[in-house]
Amino acid sequence: MKHIYLCLAHMSESGLEQQYIKEAFDTNWVVPLGPNVTSFEKDLERFVGMDKRVAVLSSGTAAIHLALLHLNLKPEDEVLVQSFTFCASSNPVTYVGATPVFVDSEELTWNMDPDLLEEAIKDRIAKTGRTPKAIIPVTLYGMPYQIDRIMDIAERYGITIIEDTAEAMGSRFGGQMLGTFGQYGVLSFNGNKMITTSGGGALICPDDKDKQRTIWFATQARENYPYYQHEAIGYNYRMSNICAGIGRGQMTIIDEHIAHHRHVQALYEQILEGVEGINVHRQPADPRYESNFWLSTILLSPTLRIKGQNDTNTTLCEPNANVDALRVLLDQAGIESRPLWKPMHCQPIYQDCPAYVNGVSERLFSQGLCLPTGPCVTDEDVAYIVKNIKEAIVR
Numbered sequence: 001m002k003h004i005y006l007c008l009a010h011m012s013e014s015g016l017e018q019q020y021i022k023e024a025f026d027t028n029w030v031v032p033l034g035p036n037v038t039s040f041e042k043d044l045e046r047f048v049g050m051d052k053r054v055a056v057l058s059s060g061t062a063a064i065h066l067a068l069l070h071l072n073l074k075p076e077d078e079v080l081v082q083s084f085t086f087c088a089s090s091n092p093v094t095y096v097g098a099t100p101v102f103v104d105s106e107e108l109t110w111n112m113d114p115d116l117l118e119e120a121i122k123d124r125i126a127k128t129g130r131t132p133k134a135i136i137p138v139t140l141y142g143m144p145y146q147i148d149r150i151m152d153i154a155e156r157y158g159i160t161i162i163e164d165t166a167e168a169m170g171s172r173f174g175g176q177m178l179g180t181f182g183q184y185g186v187l188s189f190n191g192n193k194m195i196t197t198s199g200g201g202a203l204i205c206p207d208d209k210d211k212q213r214t215i216w217f218a219t220q221a222r223e224n225y226p227y228y229q230h231e232a233i234g235y236n237y238r239m240s241n242i243c244a245g246i247g248r249g250q251m252t253i254i255d256e257h258i259a260h261h262r263h264v265q266a267l268y269e270q271i272l273e274g275v276e277g278i279n280v281h282r283q284p285a286d287p288r289y290e291s292n293f294w295l296s297t298i299l300l301s302p303t304l305r306i307k308g309q310n311d312t313n314t315t316l317c318e319p320n321a322n323v324d325a326l327r328v329l330l331d332q333a334g335i336e337s338r339p340l341w342k343p344m345h346c347q348p349i350y351q352d353c354p355a356y357v358n359g360v361s362e363r364l365f366s367q368g369l370c371l372p373t374g375p376c377v378t379d380e381d382v383a384y385i386v387k388n389i390k391e392a393i394v395r
């Protein structure tokens with residue numbers, strides 16, 4: 001049986017990735033610096049534009065950690081984080097000893113609700129006497145958040161924005177690349193993201209000084225002495241010249257990947273149109289929004305019945321019975337799907353953190369499913385997936 005995965009790594013036809021790796025071996029640059037690292041950073045700087053500087057790192061999580069280090073947070077500091085996200089958005093806040101404060105989503109983009117954000121800021125100031133130090137909005141599944149409104153709030157309260165655009169490489173808002181709106185932007189090149197370096201990430205920095213400081217933090221904070229001298233705690237977070245070689249090859253097909261994700265999304269929208277009880281999540285009609293559609297997602301109406309559905313009444317934060325039944329049926333047909341990300345304010349590890357919630361992310365989590373979208377998903381695959389979804393519905 002053929003297996004169709006959510007989002008698989010996909011190398012260029014020309015095999016450039018292997019050529020750059022071979023060059024690294026041939027010239028003995030098998031270290032966390034070298035020509036591939038420098039060139040990959042140049043490629044990324046050209047790609048994101050806005051005269052930003054990019055430092056490549058061992059992961060997107062490391063990039064968020066280093067962005068927070070730049071802010072000199074103290075243990076009593078708070079960082080506002082979108083609750084509807086992957087744990088890597090908020091975990092680094094705990095690495096620096098600060099507290100994440102979670103903010104729920106709005107219905108349009110599924111990302112941070114600007115009204116709730118402002119409410120949270122006012123309430124934190126009232127309760128703690130301190131303004132939160134940073135805001136981490138997320139571009140979940142590639143969808144831009146309400147950038148203009150969030151930026152306006154951040155500016156009014158003087159709070160730094162770190163954009164977690166790990167899922168949104170190539171998404172735009174008003175023509176401008178996501179990850180270039182805030183002080184810092186984050187990219188991920190994990191195996192399942194828009195491009196891969198097997199594992200890796202990058203921090204988009206405002207200028208070269210910041211980039212050099214990021215690299216300094218990422219290479220154990222070595223001072224400029226002939227011997228090892230350390231005046232700050234550093235990290236071993238730099239990307240290797242081998243991984244950067246893969247990244248250089250992948251940059252030659254990033255545009256194709258984005259076009260393919262958008263094409264697959266358009267197919268889902270088209271052939272699931274009119275299937276009662278199933279709603280494909282679309283980007284807002286406002287033409288400024290341009291999602292890369294890293295993953296296509298659907299919502300199942302709670303009244304929709306799926307074959308084999310095991311109804312149990314529960315008040316837990318978990319996917320509805322019809323969502324779970326559809327996931328199992330698709331899995332039996334060789335199709336990988338996955339519930340939407342479980343909100344951080346519902347995670348046991350974060351149960352004691354302040355959270356400003358409105359029910360949106362919990363509802364989306366209970367009703368949603370991610371569908372295969374990557375560059376390996378063909379038109380025939382989409383037709384097969386939709387056929388299986390339709391056949392799973394009890395009419």
Ligand SMILES: *Cc1c(COP(=O)(O)O)cnc(C)c1O
Nearest residue numbers: 059060061086088166188190201
């Ligand atoms: C993947 C991801 C990250 C982290 O990236 P890694 O490279 O896997 O460390 C951060 N935030 C979000 C929203 C992600 O999806």
